[in-house]
Amino acid sequence: MQIYLVGGAVRDQLLGRPIKDKDFVVVGATVEEMLDAGFQQVGADFPVFLHPTSHEEYALARTERKQGVGYQGFSVHASPDVSLEDDLQRRDLTINAMAIEVTSLNDDTPINGQVIDYYGGLADIETKTLRHVSNAFSEDPLRVLRTARFYSRYYDLGFTIAAETLTLMRQLVHSGELMHLSAERIWQESSRATMQLSPHIYWQQLFEIGALTAYFAPLHQAWTDDYVRETVQTALYFAGQMQLNLSQRWALLMSSVNPALLNLQSNALGFNASTIEKEINEIGNIAKTPKAQTQFAKFFVEQAKNLSAINSLSAAEKIDLIQACSAHKEPEKLSQLLVTSHVLQLATQHRQMMIALNSFHAISMQDIAPDLKGPAIGKALRQARIEHLQIQSTIETDLRK
Numbered sequence: 459m460q461i462y463l464v465g466g467a468v469r470d471q472l473l474g475r476p477i478k479d480k481d482f483v484v485v486g487a488t489v490e491e492m493l494d495a496g497f498q499q500v501g502a503d504f505p506v507f508l509h510p511t512s513h514e515e516y517a518l519a520r521t522e523r524k525q526g527v528g529y530q531g532f533s534v535h536a537s538p539d540v541s542l543e544d545d546l547q548r549r550d551l552t553i554n555a556m557a558i559e560v561t562s563l564n565d566d567t568p569i570n571g572q573v574i575d576y577y578g579g580l581a582d583i584e585t586k587t588l589r590h591v592s593n594a595f596s597e598d599p600l601r602v603l604r605t606a607r608f609y610s611r612y613y614d615l616g617f618t619i620a621a622e623t624l625t626l627m628r629q630l631v632h633s634g635e636l637m638h639l640s641a642e643r644i645w646q647e648s649s650r651a652t653m654q655l656s657p658h659i660y661w662q663q664l665f666e667i668g669a670l671t672a673y674f675a676p677l678h679q680a681w682t683d684d685y686v687r688e689t690v691q692t693a694l695y696f697a698g699q700m701q702l703n704l705s706q707r708w709a710l711l712m713s714s715v716n717p718a719l720l721n722l723q724s725n726a727l728g729f730n731a732s733t734i735e736k737e738i739n740e741i742g743n744i745a746k747t748p749k750a751q752t753q754f755a756k757f758f759v760e761q762a763k764n765l766s767a768i769n770s771l772s773a774a775e776k777i778d779l780i781q782a783c784s785a786h787k788e789p790e791k792l793s794q795l796l797v798t799s800h801v802l803q804l805a806t807q808h809r810q811m812m813i814a815l816n817s818f819h820a821i822s823m824q825d826i827a828p829d830l831k832g833p834a835i836g837k838a839l840r841q842a843r844i845e846h847l848q849i850q851s852t853i854e855t856d857l858r859k
Contacts, residue, residue, distance in 0.1 A: 460485045461516070462542060462557040463566060468573065469553045472583055473615065480566065482516045483545055483557065486538045492516070495563055505536035509563075516563070519545040522594075543576050547592055550601045551608065551623075552579040555591050586612075589620040596626045599635035602669055603647035610651050610660035619663070628667045636672050641746035644673050648745065652707050658694035661711065662687075673745045676737035680714040685809070685854075690714045693805035706798045708751040709758040712738050713802060719762045720806055734759055754791075757783060758798055765799035813854065817847035
């Protein structure tokens with residue numbers, strides 16, 4: 459019997475990240491041996507066991523074969539003759555397919571600390587690449603979401619998704635396999651990704667490969683507008699940097715379906731309050747979004763105008779706002795709504811200043827009279843940049859109408 463620390467614990471140790479959970483693979487053991495050692499089996503037909511004291515997961519080495527649709531359409535084969543190499547081959551990404559041998563079932567001290575790497579995980583950590591282990595990747599649609607989630611998790615370290623892995627992700631999306639994922643798994647992966655440091659990366663990646671259409675169709679439609687998509691992505695980026703909670707981040711994402719929140723002409727685009735609420739409810743129902751997140755998002759969208767103009771509200775309007783959001787019972791909820799509003803305003807301001815920055819860089823010495831000298835050069839550059847920005851701002855406004 460050999461016991462190996464596998465997966466995320468090995469990966470994060472190599473990346474210098476905190477290790478949250480430890481998972482182990484046991485090679486050469488039977489179900490009976492695990493039960494005799496005091497381990498508790500999880501599920502009748504699945505060879506995963508909980509340690510009697512640490513409650514960490516120990517799985518018998520196993521292989522899987524695709525027999526149906528979705529992520530549950532697999533037959534599992536676990537026996538003492540399944541090797542570690544066979545077990546690791548069924549994993550999603552190379553950086554998740556490494557192992558370190560430990561002493562015993564009751565002692566997880568590494569024997570020598572050597573990383574066992576059959577599929578190039580060490581090289582991909584070195585090059586900061588998310589790459590599938592084998593073509594079996596395309597048998598499990600959940601791996602589309604997992605890969606996008608790992609991308610958002612390690613984006614700040616400079617990781618990218620390998621081109622060939624992106625190809626498999628797109629093929630899975632186009633095959634319709636994502637439709638066979640349960641809404642609960644969709645929400646589990648999406649909520650975890652939304653709480654990463656770079657949550658916008660997850661949603662952007664899913665949008666780019668067309669993976670939002672099945673469970674987040676209103677969001678996909680809203681994001682076909684570059685302004686909406688880029689502004690909300692910026693808001694999510696700030697939310698990650700500022701460590702906003704899940705309800706706040708979800709509200710920012712759902713603000714995509716209300717262009718009025720992003721300084722757009724909502725009437726011209728055919729949006730109204732009932733349509734917006736309907737679309738947030740639609741996403742919540744299909745993706746099984748918890749009630750707390752859906753309600754917070756709807757209230758934020760409904761009260762966004764008041765939240766962004768607190769200083770100009772009358773006494774009556776302030777009292778009504780407190781009543782509407784139950785701040786007299788949950789004062790922290792009002793604080794969360796105000797912070798969410800400020801983050802969205804910050805994102806729209808950032809968008810405007812990026813347009814100004816582009817105008818600044820668009821004008822150079824070649825765009826002013828060649829015979830100017832001294833302070834006249836600076837004045838001419840400034841004026842040309844102002845005029846360029848005015849034109850770009852007019853174009854931006856016209857596109858929104």
